[in-house]
Amino acid sequence: MKEFKYVITDPVGIHARPAGLLVKEAKNFKSVATFIKGDKSAKATALMKLMGMGIVQGDEVTVRVEGEDEEACAAAIEKFLKENF
Amino acid sequence: MQVFKGIKIVNGIGIGKIKIYKVPVYEINEALVSDQEAELARFEAAKTKVQEQQSALAEKERKDGREETAGIFDAHAMMLEEDDVIDEACKELLSEGHTAEYAVNKGCEAAEEVFKNMEDPYFQARSADVVDLKNSMLDVLFGNDTESLQGTEPAILVAEDMAPSETVKLDKSLLLGLVTRLGSSNSHTAILARSMNLPTLIQCQDISDDWDGKFAILDGYNSCIYIEPEQEIIDKLTAKQKEDREKEAKLQELKGKPSVTKDGQKVRLYANIGGPKDINAVIENDAEGVGLFRSEFVYLNSKTDPSEDEQFAAYKKVLEALAPRLVIIRTCDIGADKTIDYMKLDKEDNPALGFRAVRICLSRPDFFKRQLRALLRASAFGNLGIMFPMIISKWEVQECKKILNECKEELTREGVAIGKYEIGIMIETPAAALCADDLAEEVDFFSLGTNDLTQYTCAIDRQSANLERFADTHHPAVLRLIRETVEAGHRHNTWVGICGELGADPTLTETFLSMGVDELSVNPKSILPLRGNVRNVDLSGLKKNNNPEPKKESEVKAEAKTEAKPAKGFWGRLFS
Numbered sequence: 001m002k003e004f005k006y007v008i009t010d011p012v013g014i015h016a017r018p019a020g021l022l023v024k025e026a027k028n029f030k031s032v033a034t035f036i037k038g039d040k041s042a043k044a045t046a047l048m049k050l051m052g053m054g055i056v057q058g059d060e061v062t063v064r065v066e067g068e069d070e071e072a073c074a075a076a077i078e079k080f081l082k083e084n085f
Numbered sequence: 086m087q088v089f090k091g092i093k094i095v096n097g098i099g100i101g102k103i104k105i106y107k108v109p110v111y112e113i114n115e116a117l118v119s120d121q122e123a124e125l126a127r128f129e130a131a132k133t134k135v136q137e138q139q140s141a142l143a144e145k146e147r148k149d150g151r152e153e154t155a156g157i158f159d160a161h162a163m164m165l166e167e168d169d170v171i172d173e174a175c176k177e178l179l180s181e182g183h184t185a186e187y188a189v190n191k192g193c194e195a196a197e198e199v200f201k202n203m204e205d206p207y208f209q210a211r212s213a214d215v216v217d218l219k220n221s222m223l224d225v226l227f228g229n230d231t232e233s234l235q236g237t238e239p240a241i242l243v244a245e246d247m248a249p250s251e252t253v254k255l256d257k258s259l260l261l262g263l264v265t266r267l268g269s270s271n272s273h274t275a276i277l278a279r280s281m282n283l284p285t286l287i288q289c290q291d292i293s294d295d296w297d298g299k300f301a302i303l304d305g306y307n308s309c310i311y312i313e314p315e316q317e318i319i320d321k322l323t324a325k326q327k328e329d330r331e332k333e334a335k336l337q338e339l340k341g342k343p344s345v346t347k348d349g350q351k352v353r354l355y356a357n358i359g360g361p362k363d364i365n366a367v368i369e370n371d372a373e374g375v376g377l378f379r380s381e382f383v384y385l386n387s388k389t390d391p392s393e394d395e396q397f398a399a400y401k402k403v404l405e406a407l408a409p410r411l412v413i414i415r416t417c418d419i420g421a422d423k424t425i426d427y428m429k430l431d432k433e434d435n436p437a438l439g440f441r442a443v444r445i446c447l448s449r450p451d452f453f454k455r456q457l458r459a460l461l462r463a464s465a466f467g468n469l470g471i472m473f474p475m476i477i478s479k480w481e482v483q484e485c486k487k488i489l490n491e492c493k494e495e496l497t498r499e500g501v502a503i504g505k506y507e508i509g510i511m512i513e514t515p516a517a518a519l520c521a522d523d524l525a526e527e528v529d530f531f532s533l534g535t536n537d538l539t540q541y542t543c544a545i546d547r548q549s550a551n552l553e554r555f556a557d558t559h560h561p562a563v564l565r566l567i568r569e570t571v572e573a574g575h576r577h578n579t580w581v582g583i584c585g586e587l588g589a590d591p592t593l594t595e596t597f598l599s600m601g602v603d604e605l606s607v608n609p610k611s612i613l614p615l616r617g618n619v620r621n622v623d624l625s626g627l628k629k630n631n632n633p634e635p636k637k638e639s640e641v642k643a644e645a646k647t648e649a650k651p652a653k654g655f656w657g658r659l660f661s
Binding site: 009 | 156159160163164166168169170196199200203204208211391392394395397398401402
């Protein structure tokens with residue numbers, strides 16, 4: 001299992017537009033990535049659940065990745081977050 | 086005659102008969118069934134079918150060049166994926182022995198509630214997406230064809246609400262206007278209405294079935310609809326509609342046309358923007374590039390000093406969306422008059438002449454480097470111009486370039502990809518204009534900031550109301566500095582643009598073109614009107630008298646580089 005934390009800097013938080021791309025990115029991997037904020041969590045492949053977490057600017061999210069390609073998956077998601085959120 | 090108010094989405098006028106658009110209300114059986122497997126299979130089939138429909142709508146929109154709405158339907162298809170809210174809620178109901186219809190209806194309602202209860206209006210508006218998917222799945226399950234709801238005659242449609250997929254399926258040639266009781270200005274319906282430029286009223290509380298078939302006029306300018314209007318109103322608004330159409334048709338015709346004078350002189354028409362939110366305006370108004378991207382928003386929207394990654398994300402967004410257009414990003418132009426707490430700037434008596442822009446950047450190289458590194462990293466994703474503001478001396482430009490080069494070397498060592506970019510400066514001080522020959526040796530382009538140039542040349546504070554009588558935006562001293570800057574630039578193969586308000590002034594278009602200005606950067610809404618002006622200019626008479634210089638090589642080079650092609654919209658780009 002791989003885990004990292006990220007603080008959202010995008011003024012609108014995780015909203016529909018880049019969230020769609022995030023889902024696509026996550027689908028490229030066999031591993032399951034989960035976003036966790038407080039007591040809420042969602043798989044990175046579930047668009048509505050991700051948006052429903054209400055992640056806004058300044059929130060810290062934990063991303064947990066489990067699976068055979070977790071190393072690459074975690075790196076790709078972290079890079080994507082840095083570039084888009 | 087009756088008049089009803091609503092909230093307008095699009096200005097403009099729709100005239101014609103009303104058609105009440107009613108979605109079917111389905112009777113849903115609550116009884117439990119024994120064959121759960123069969124119901125699950127029916128649900129999966131309906132879900133797959135709707136996903137296919139939504140993807141097909143996305144494709145149709147994309148083919149018609151509407152990337153933003155295409156993205157909506159891509160997202161819809163995604164929302165029905167396994168393990169997401171709708172799928173889970175429906176499957177739970179199915180496992181309790183409910184019918185597929187019941188599961189879809191109730192399951193989607195639960196998902197709808199999740200969004201409705203969120204504080205952010207953006208998320209609240211997403212509940213409409215869920216309703217859309219629910220109705221589409223129910224249509225499939227009940228075997229209903231909803232395409233006949235619109236009727237076969239041109240009409241103003243009146244509905245409770247419009248789901249995005251309903252709006253897109255409508256036959257546009259029969260659509261004169263749209264009125265809904267619900268809806269928000271954040272809804273997809275509003276986005277679609279805007280992209281179609283369709284006269285639309287939302288939140289019109291008084292809609293009524295009695296309106297069906299009646300003659301009406303939707304007046305977007307006054308946010309109202311007239312049912313059976315008086316002749317006087319009909320005459321007035323018919324004339325207004327005709328005038329709008331003629332004006333709009335003339336502007337639309339200019340899209341894709343070259344910005345060239347009657348005698349064949351080209352000028353590039355670029356847009357001034359303030360951030361990623363303006364990407365669509367650039368595309369919609371057919372700007373050939375961005376002549377001024379004010380990077381201040383990254384500083385002003387942040388409570389702390391924005392990181393390199395944050396800045397990179399914003400610049401990349403714009404460059405990528407607008408490629409292959411040239412996008413000129415001006416480096417940090419904050420100063421003592423724009424107070425930003427974390428910058429800890431001293432209060433000054435004379436901020437316009439104070440510690441601002443490149444003066445701050447050169448005094449705080451670490452701060453400056455964060456932006457330059459972000460810009461260089463973004464350069465790999467599009468066609469970038471980097472522009473330094475408030476220059477008065479050559480050494481300042483040299484020092485900026487030196488720091489830029491340091492950043493470039495660092496990034497290269499780190500193995501980060503860097504694209505090609507141009508370097509330019511703002512000419513907004515009389516000092517820079519008068520030393521333009523010297524400065525031109527250092528850069529690829531100049532951009533005349535006419536607002537500051539006028540204020541510094543005439544010693545007129547542009548914010549002071551008492552000075553109106555003395556202020557002259559066409560002051561000969563300013564025009565002379567502009568002319569000399571253009572000439573100096575061209576002597577050194579440096580192309581010259583104007584990015585101040587003067588650029589959009591229609592009374593100066595001919596003057597600027599006769600000076601040989603290579604580019605005018607104006608607010609996006611002014612692009613098409615300005616193109617109209619340019620195309621009406623004829624400089625052949627002037628040229629005979631003035632014996633103008635031949636076209637500069639740099640001009641041709643830059644034109645080839647920034648040839649305008651349709652780029653992807655915001656929604657579409659992010660799903661591709």
